[in-house]
Amino acid sequence: MxxxxxxxxxxxxxxxxxxxxxxxxxxxxxxxxxxxxxxxxxxxxxxxxxxxxxxxxxxxxxxxxxxxxxxxxxxxxxxxxxxxxxxxxxxxxxxxxxxxxxxxxxxxxxxxxxxxxxxxxxxxxxxxxxxxxxxxxxxxxxxxxxxxxxxxxxxxxxxxxxxxxxxxxxxxxxxxxxxxxxxxxxxxxxxxxxxxxxxxxxxxxxxxxxxxxxxxxxxxxxxxxxxxxxxxxxxxxxxxxxxxxxxxxxxxxxxxxxxxxxxxxxAFGELIRSECYRRQLLALPPTVTAIAVHPHEISALIGHGKSNSDLLTGLRVERDQTVVRGKILWRQELSRTTL
Structure with a gap:
């Protein structure tokens, strides 16, 4: 097997x-x-x-x-x-x-x-x-x-x-x-x-x-x-x-x-992953102030050439090993770690 x-x-x-x-x-x-x-x-x-x-x-x-x-x-x-x-x-x-x-x-x-x-x-x-x-x-x-x-x-x-x-x-x-x-x-x-x-x-x-x-x-x-x-x-x-x-x-x-x-x-693959995170960031409810991603996904979240930085303003990010790679976890009670 x-x-x-x-x-x-x-x-x-x-x-x-x-x-x-x-x-x-x-x-x-x-x-x-x-x-x-x-x-x-x-x-x-x-x-x-x-x-x-x-x-x-x-x-x-x-x-x-x-x-x-x-x-x-x-x-x-x-x-x-x-x-x-x-x-x-x-x-x-x-x-x-x-x-x-x-x-x-x-x-x-x-x-x-x-x-x-x-x-x-x-x-x-x-x-x-x-x-x-x-x-x-x-x-x-x-x-x-x-x-x-x-x-x-x-x-x-x-x-x-x-x-x-x-x-x-x-x-x-x-x-x-x-x-x-x-x-x-x-x-x-x-x-x-x-x-x-x-x-x-x-x-x-x-x-x-x-x-x-x-x-x-x-x-x-x-x-x-x-x-x-x-x-x-x-x-x-x-x-x-x-x-x-x-x-x-x-x-x-x-x-x-x-x-x-x-x-x-x-960096075609990086562009794709950045776009996937951008879509998730755009879909966040306006009341969300903290999100979590897998630690290895921080670069993709920020985006190629920091293309997603505009959407991260005001958000704090928690690095969480349990989050599925490629996904954003959000809830308002997340502990907050600044990027």
């Missing part, structure tokens, strides 16, 4: 750009996104893990790190390649270096034997790149059709094999609007995945999406639109107990050089 702490374990990424992908989506350039031109081989995994762990000091109560296979579709790799990676992971797990692995994969093209293989290999989590549940959007993005029922079955099958199911969504693909995004979110909430990653659609050089944009056939969302849409998703996930692992792509010089259009910001 996957560890309940796997969502907070340190991740050691192993990028396999486009590996296992039988087609290329119009927005995708994994070599740029992962800044990886030459993928790692299974024989080099131990050295890769050692290099990562040597530069990082773990907290006493922190779970063992997890190897994460990203950038491709792990479940669609040739069976012999999957087994090579699993053997490399097993050796590190046996020696106490890692606690297992997670991976990302497409929702289509799953073979029945893969589920049992991942279960026996102590795979902690599989994140499915769904992007959208709107069939027109998927078709425009160059992805094969897949029904909500098929996705639900896949997620449930992962659970039955003791693997935590995660979902990855992308806002702003061609054909996207408020209604299609909300429909995708409602579908996602109904599936009840354990985790979610949110990405805005970015126009990268050399992709088919760039060609559409230059021809005037695609207009990416603005940064404000993307932040608001992803904040909507973040709020809903918080209410449903779904952990948002990340919002936005990891910043890198290579990525910045390849972005030609779209709602890019190096």
């Amino acid at each position: 996957p560890s309940p702490t796997s969502a907070r374990a340190h991740i050691i990424p192993v990028f396999l750009p486009m590996a296992g992908c039988s087609y290329r989506c119009i927005y995708c350039d994994q070599h740029t996104i992962t800044t990886t031109q030459q993928p790692l081989l299974p024989a080099a995994l131990a050295e890769h893990v050692a290099a990562y762990t040597a530069t990082r000091k773990s907290a006493p109560d922190e779970p063992l790190p997890l190897v994460a296979f990203y950038g491709g579709s792990f479940a669609q790799l040739p069976l012999c390649v999957i087994e090579q990676w699993i053997h490399a992971v097993a050796a590190l797990e046996y020696s106490g270096k890692i606690g297992g692995f997670v991976c990302s994969a497409r929702p289509d093209g799953w073979r029945a034997e893969i589920f049992e293989l991942l279960r026996r290999a102590t795979c902690q989590r599989v994140e499915l790149g769904i992007q959208s549940t709107n069939q027109d959007i998927l078709q425009r993005a160059g992805r094969p059709p897949i029904t909500n029922s098929e996705i639900r079955t896949l997620l449930n099958t992962l659970r039955e094999h003791g693997i935590s199911p995660g979902v990855q969504l992308m806002f702003g693909l061609p054909g996207e609007n408020r209604h299609t995004w909300q429909a995708t979110m409602q579908d996602t909430l109904a599936w009840q995945p354990d985790t979610l990653r949110l990405y805005p659609a970015l126009v990268l050089a050399g992709t088919l999406l760039e060609a559409m944009w230059r021809q005037g056939n695609y207009q990416p969302p603005t940064l404000t639109e993307a932040v608001n849409a992803c904040a909507d998703a973040f709020v809903q996930c918080t209410e449903y107990g779904i952990t948002v692992l990340r919002a936005g792509l990891q910043d890198s010089t290579t990525l910045r050089q390849q972005i030609v259009a779209g709602p890019w910001h190096p």
Whole structure:
């Protein structure tokens, strides 16, 4: 069974750009996104893990790190390649270096034997790149059709094999609007995945999406639109107990050089969390004089660039470990600690 702490374990990424992908989506350039031109081989995994762990000091109560296979579709790799990676992971797990692995994969093209293989290999989590549940959007993005029922079955099958199911969504693909995004979110909430990653659609050089944009056939969302849409998703996930692992792509010089259009910001996730707190602050009754948040959420509460400072005037804040992260607790009798 996957560890309940796997969502907070340190991740050691192993990028396999486009590996296992039988087609290329119009927005995708994994070599740029992962800044990886030459993928790692299974024989080099131990050295890769050692290099990562040597530069990082773990907290006493922190779970063992997890190897994460990203950038491709792990479940669609040739069976012999999957087994090579699993053997490399097993050796590190046996020696106490890692606690297992997670991976990302497409929702289509799953073979029945893969589920049992991942279960026996102590795979902690599989994140499915769904992007959208709107069939027109998927078709425009160059992805094969897949029904909500098929996705639900896949997620449930992962659970039955003791693997935590995660979902990855992308806002702003061609054909996207408020209604299609909300429909995708409602579908996602109904599936009840354990985790979610949110990405805005970015126009990268050399992709088919760039060609559409230059021809005037695609207009990416603005940064404000993307932040608001992803904040909507973040709020809903918080209410449903779904952990948002990340919002936005990891910043890198290579990525910045390849972005030609779209709602890019190096602190995209922080903008979303700031917006979520701003909405809660605006909804406070006027008589409230004290609020409580989790101690690790103070920065997000204040907001990126202190964007929420105007709404905190006159309020006092209590740091409370018991408050759910992402939420504000308020009651007039709260003890008051000045920020």
